[in-house]
Amino acid sequence: xxxxxxxxxxxxxxxxxxxxxxxxxxQLVASVVLTLAVAICVNLYLSFRSATAxxxxxxxxxxxxxxxxxxxxxxxxxxGTVEVDIPPAALEMFDTGFGDEVFYRVITxxxxxxxxxxxxxxxRVPLKGEDLTFRDxxxxxxxxxxxxxxxxxxxxxxxxxxVTHGSQYAIRRQLWLSDFNKQLVLLLLAGVxxxxxxxRGLSPVLRLRDAVRQRSRDRxxxxxxxxxxxxxxxxxxxxxxxMVRVQNQMAAQRRFVANAAHQLRTPLTLISxxxxxxxxxxxxxxxDEALQALQKSxxxxxxxxxxxxxxxxxxxxxxxxxxDTVDLAAVARSVLENAAEEALRRNxxxxxxxxxxxxxxxxxTMLGEMVVNLVDNALRYTxxxxxxxxxxxxxxxxxxxxxxDTGPGIPEAERKHVFERFYRVMGIQAEGSGLGLAIVRExxxxxxxxxxxxxxxxxxxxxxxxxxxxGTA
Ligand SMILES: Nc1ncnc2c1ncn2[C@@H]1O[C@H](COP(=O)(O)OP(=O)(O)OP(=O)(O)O)[C@@H](O)[C@H]1O
Ligand SMILES: [Mg+2]
Numbered sequence: 372x373x374x375x376x377x378x379x380x381x382x383x384x385x386x387x388x389x390x391x392x393x394x395x396x397x398q399l400v401a402s403v404v405l406t407l408a409v410a411i412c413v414n415l416y417l418s419f420r421s422a423t424a425x426x427x428x429x430x431x432x433x434x435x436x437x438x439x440x441x442x443x444x445x446x447x448x449x450x451g452t453v454e455v456d457i458p459p460a461a462l463e464m465f466d467t468g469f470g471d472e473v474f475y476r477v478i479t480x481x482x483x484x485x486x487x488x489x490x491x492x493x494x495r496v497p498l499k500g501e502d503l504t505f506r507d508x509x510x511x512x513x514x515x516x517x518x519x520x521x522x523x524x525x526x527x528x529x530x531x532x533x534v535t536h537g538s539q540y541a542i543r544r545q546l547w548l549s550d551f552n553k554q555l556v557l558l559l560l561a562g563v564x565x566x567x568x569x570x571r572g573l574s575p576v577l578r579l580r581d582a583v584r585q586r587s588r589d590r591x592x593x594x595x596x597x598x599x600x601x602x603x604x605x606x607x608x609x610x611x612x613x614m615v616r617v618q619n620q621m622a623a624q625r626r627f628v629a630n631a632a633h634q635l636r637t638p639l640t641l642i643s644x645x646x647x648x649x650x651x652x653x654x655x656x657x658x659d660e661a662l663q664a665l666q667k668s669x670x671x672x673x674x675x676x677x678x679x680x681x682x683x684x685x686x687x688x689x690x691x692x693x694x695d696t697v698d699l700a701a702v703a704r705s706v707l708e709n710a711a712e713e714a715l716r717r718n719x720x721x722x723x724x725x726x727x728x729x730x731x732x733x734x735x736t737m738l739g740e741m742v743v744n745l746v747d748n749a750l751r752y753t754x755x756x757x758x759x760x761x762x763x764x765x766x767x768x769x770x771x772x773x774x775x776d777t778g779p780g781i782p783e784a785e786r787k788h789v790f791e792r793f794y795r796v797m798g799i800q801a802e803g804s805g806l807g808l809a810i811v812r813e814x815x816x817x818x819x820x821x822x823x824x825x826x827x828x829x830x831x832x833x834x835x836x837x838x839x840x841x842g843t844a
Contacts, residue, residue, distance in 0.1 A: 395573070396569055396573060399565075400565060400569065403562075403565045404565070407561050407562075411554045411557070414554060415547075415550070415551060415554060418551075419543075419547050421546075422543045422546035423543050425543075425546055426539045426542035426546065427511065427539060429539070429542055430511050430534065430542075431499075431500035433464055433465065434500060434511065434512070434513040434532050434534060435498065435513050437461045437465070437475075438513055438514070438515040438532045440458055440460060440461040441461045441475060441477060441530050441532065442519075442528065442530045443517075444456055444457060444458050444461075445477060445517070445528050445530075446519075447521035451523075453479055453485050453522065453528070454485070455477055455485055455486045457475070457486060462475075469541050470537055471534050472534070473533070473534050474488050474505055474532070475487040475491070475532045476488050476493075477529070477530050477531075478529050479522070479524070479528060480522070480523070480527060480528070480529075490506075492512075493514040493529065494514050497514045497515060497516050497529075498515060500512070508535060509535070509536055510533040510536070511539055512534075513531070515529070575599040575600060575603070576599060579594065579599055579607065582598070583610070591617060591618045593611035593614065594610060594611060596611075631679055631793075635672060635675060635676070638669075638671045638672040638675070639672060641664075641668045642665060642669060642672065645662075645664045648661045649662050674804070675804045675806075678806040681806075682810050684736075684740075685737055685814050686813055687813075690737075692734075693733065693734040693735070694732050695732070695733065695734065695735045696730050696841050697730065697735045697738050697841070698729065699729045699730070699742075699763050700728055700729050700763040701728065702738055702742055703723055703725065703772065704723055705739070706739065706743050706746050706761075707746065709743075710746050710750060713750055714750055714759065717753075718756055719755065719756070719757050719758060719759055720757070720759070721760075723763070725764065726764075729765045730840065730841045731839065731840060731841040732818075732839070732841030733814075733818040734814075737814045740810060740814060741810065741811050741814040742761075742772065742774075745774040745807075745834055746761065747807060748774075748807055748834075749775075749778065749832070749834075750776075751803065752778040752799070752832075753778035753831070757776060757778060759774070759777075760774075760775050760776075761774050762775075765840055768839065769838065770837070770840050770841075771835060771836070771837050772835075772838070774833075774834045775827050775834075776831045778831050778832060779831075780826055780831055786824045789824070790822075792805065792809045794809075815836055818838050818839075819839055820838035820839065821836075821837050822834065822835070823835045
């Protein structure tokens, strides 16, 4: 039971951590709080050191005062005996309520003990406080050299006073704690200011988010960049640019659907009329004529539907991208074989110029559709008696497919338009829907290549497709 209950909890916890890691607000708060925490730790360490120094100074002053009072009490009597009567005030000044123990030692210039603890050692430098150990406990000690009238030698006695650390540590704690409290208030204040600041800083972004969410599907007018801070305005500009692209795409899509519907409606209306005429016609000859016309219109609409389907398949994202190794020469050969009958019927000399396999990488079906449309155009627009030649060759890094014909060619001004969907050059008699070259462009783009139209030296059109060379397998 416990194990079962534990997993979702761990999962929830992990989820929360992941959410926090991806939250801008949490990241900003964490970075501010972390920086502050590090600064405060350093500050607390420094204030601990200064509190220690201040407490030592207070302690050293008291020790020195006590040592002075003791030194003043040292006397040499007429017989030359050195004696000291320790004044109670000298020791009472340490009675600060922290239970500190006081130790002292007074010695002659020759090192003889006058009074106090013989085993109390002296700090190395006179008048300077030092932490020592006396009888296994830590003490703060100070030494004082004091001249005494009537004393032999160099005439100075040495007084050492030491006290346990109770009072010194209490002063240090007091000083440090008051500093700690100030820092804590500062940290809390900084935290609150940061969170309030963040809330205010993030609110335009949240407003933008809500505005985007609340938009209906068809509202694509731009957001005012001034609704967010200057630094975030490029994001709004990018969002607006994206919406313009979506708008254009939607308009293109609408135009395409309208065009397709229009293109389909014309032959379908014709089919309906032709069917009605055929059904009414009593004369068998005229009925046959009507039926042939009906057949032609049906072929036309079937081809249009086929072209529409091919175009939608050639569009990026509509098929799973394929990376077949395709021999472009074999593709061209197979297309020409299928077109041979039509070429013969129209008395056009159809030929392939190729020696070796030319391998490219891409979608074999779509590359086939590309060649079909180019050859279809060449045969369709070339008058009987002409010729169509397909050349497939490879250069160092590219594969080149050239389709040339002896037809009328495409005027310079029309060349950039013929790749548009449903675009047909005015005055062209041959049937067609204006989708073939659009399909070619989509396939070439999808395969990472380029397509160019130019004039053949002897008249006619030359279409050159360049594709990157594929694997050699
Ligand atoms: N080889 C060519 N010679 C002369 N004109 C051409 C040739 N290929 C294309 N064109 C012109 O470019 C236009 C667009 O060609 P595209 O292949 O896109 O459409 P289509 O042939 O009219 O119709 P579809 O191929 O969809 O049946 C054609 O209408 C024609 O005017
Ligand atoms: Mg065509």
